[in-house]
Amino acid sequence: MRMSGFDTPEQLPEKVELLRQAVEAKITQLTEANRAHRRKIFDLYTIFEISRHLNGMLETESLLDSILLTAIGQMGTGGAAIAIQQSPEEGKLVFVKAKGISNNRWEGVSCEAGGPLCQFLLRRNQAILLKELGERIGSQTGEVEKLAAIEAELVIPLSVKNRLEGILILTGKISGLPYSENDIEFLSILANQLAVTMENARLYEMEKNTNVRLRDTQNQLIRLEKLAALGELSATIAHEVNNPLGIIKNYLALIAPQLTPEDPNYPFYQVIKEEVDRIAKIVRQLLDFYRPKAEEIAPVDLSQILDETVVLFEKQLSSSNIEVIKNLPRSLPKIEASPAQLKQVFLNLLMNAREVMPEGGKLEVITRSENGYVEAEVADTGEGIAPENLEKIFEPFFTTKREKGGTGLGLSVCLGIISKSGGIIRAQNRTPKGAAFLVRLPVKEKI
Template sequence: MNQQGFKMKEKILIVEDEKDTREGLCELLEAEGYDCLGTGDGNVALGELKKGKLNLIITDLKMPGMDGIELLHHIRRINSTLPIIIITAYPSLESTIQALKEGAYDYITKPFNIEEIRLTVKRCLERESLIAAKEQLLGDLQMANEELKKVNEELIEEKNLKISALYETSKTIEAIFELNLLLELIVKMITRIMKVKICSLMLIDEKQGDLIIRAAQGLQDNVIKETRIKIGEGISGWVAQTGEPLLIEDIEQNLRFKKKSEERYITKSILSVPMKIKGKTTGVINVNNKISGEVFNEDDQNMLLALSTQISVVIENAYLYNKLDQAHEELKKTQEELVRSEKLATAGELAAAVAHEIRNPLSIIGMSIQHLQDKLTSEDPYRELTNVVMNNVQRLDKISKRLIEFARPHPLHLSSYDINKILTQTLNLMKRKCISQKVKIIKNYQHNLPLVSIDEEHMEEVFLNIINNALYAMQGGGVLKVRTWLEPEENEVKIALADTGPGILAENLDKIFNPFFTTRADGTGLGLSIVQRIINEHGGSISVQSQSGTTFTISLPLASR
């Protein structure tokens, strides 16, 4: 925003040596409301970056002089966070991985799809806006905390020695943001400073509008759990409604409020004050039964009011912190999902191209090796070499098929199935391999499970992938436990597959569903990525826990009736 409140145009630099392409991109993006600059020289681009504010750079990969990767490296030395999109007519898996490692946001191939350009630029700039908003929110919170700290420091100068001691105590709780713990410490602090036997801190339940006890000292547990006071009723309700403190010297002589419990009220004096934030009452602090047996006085009321002012700020800070922490976690999760989905899309496009390019040469190599083997005797020393080549050709063919499957998944054909039967079918397919590896299968099925709506072939592929991984982890034998059960509250069927292998390293747990991530020498890194995609397409979820052994837990929604 500028000083008049108008949103400034986002500035994009196009680095492309082909003039027509560069001008075409500029014209397209300017029509979308962006401010565009264009150049075909990497050094000129670096000069523009140093001169002024840029929101995004789109650069070609292959250029005379400084290419896109080299330019990307120089940009990152000047600006480590500026988003960059790579464009190229010569896509390769190696250049894609290199570009992403250097910090590129996305990778687009020529010829361009106009809608793809629009959406990629929009998603990229929206992501940067979310990050900027988060930083702004953190800055605002820090500024608010600084202002509150300044207010507290000013209050210290005005208060007497007892208030100063109170502030020193309150500083301890300011560093605590776990609300329940904070409230318990506050009540203990009030009890000690006010020298009372009973103290309760009540907050207004936002959903129902009643006062409930959130923390207390000197009250029985059932009283704390069961007490719920309507606004306007009783001592606490009156204080919450009026926003005024209430000091009662003798409850028995008070015509408005009468003593309710001889056991709770040893003395006849009661003190109740409101807690406020920005003039709005958020709760009430009640104290009674002074240890000295004396009645509360005006000094006590002023002290508790001073306490309530600081406590209200501390509690509000805890609320804000918890909300910010929750918002940060949600933003982080959204960003991770966004980055993952974009990487999956890019990887899928490249996978299809790579698979297409290598399958024809592989076919020719395979046929040539087979023809050569037909001419060799079984004792020929070259026979072993041709077998090695043939095995690797078959492995490459398998990888290319996985790439195609990853890039172009088959549509789901959903029907209602008993998940126990699908699991049993899959386990029967793997039975011989389990026996040969001395792996014992333990089935713990919940009977009469509701049906789930699934694609049978796809779901078998999910279970085969997970079971194969389990068997790979238990090559010296072990136990494979398969369990199913119903979660009626979530309207889901759960499936857990647990092995007794060595487990997955903690640092790898959050990577195992990423495409092309593998710790196996013969792995493609696509199996679990495909598994997660299939489960997501079914509207379900998959999670993994790994300590002594690994457990995959799948959740599938029940079929519609």
């Protein structure tokens, strides 16, 4: 008799075959798991090496180039583009760089930081195919269509500390293969590291700009202290000179009727009168320098003021064969200042620019807003400023135009006007030649 529960000899081969198949399936499963595990280790090592390389980059321009090249190299895509938030006040992420995508497709494309697209990407914090993105948020805002126009196939948010630092988009792979789950997982992990490097670069640039402004402010304070001391001395001297000068002018007025152009002494009278007038002009400048005239303070459009000043001086610039290049947007925030005094500052800068380009050249006048300030730049293509004079040009009585009758008070007065408005004025040389004067004024606070 056969005992129940035991296989017969006929059944054993079948059982062995089933067992063999089960073992092979398990081996295949373990092999695939091992392969996936090794891939993840390799991916993490790759991400570590990429992060180590990029963490040493603190200049935003170089960093963005490296991010694009890294993404293209790792995924084998035909192109990539990146959008960043250039200014928190604008509330937009603007595409600023691309590789492998024609400029006319991505330049000027932006997304609202508070819009559905950016908010969804911030919440998701993971790479997503454009097709799926369109299904998730719809097309009411047209932002998905903007990305499609750039040929985006994969969209990767770059966020850190619940803040969307940027958006990286990739076009399709050169091979024509679709993006796999492993690709999306790899890019999502990599994106976190890229966002950290971008945040580090942003903080570094903020610190660098803060240090520059701090240094400018310290230099401004030193200059203002010198101005105060020299201004008081100048006013005292001006008052002392003014009294005898008035007497000389009175006697000249008495002599004038007794002289005719034919008189041999008439040329001497003319020279004395011109020199006395020149001294009187210097005395007035000294007094104005110490006690500037009170001007009405009002909300001012810096672009409009600079444009009006250029128009006022345009004929002289044109006659000197100087081409004026203007970039004066009228959408800038307003500042609190005296319009008349600002025109005086810009007129002085324009006159100086004309003098340093006797053979003609180009004059650029630019305005822009940045971090709560409005800036105006007046740049020429002259010979530039001697390095040893850059720190001296705003000092009273310092001039390189003594033989042309320069008093050295023009830029000192400009410094006083800008400082009184809470701003900064500085000069720097340009490459390959020329100099630029930058006027920086605080934006009028909204009430």
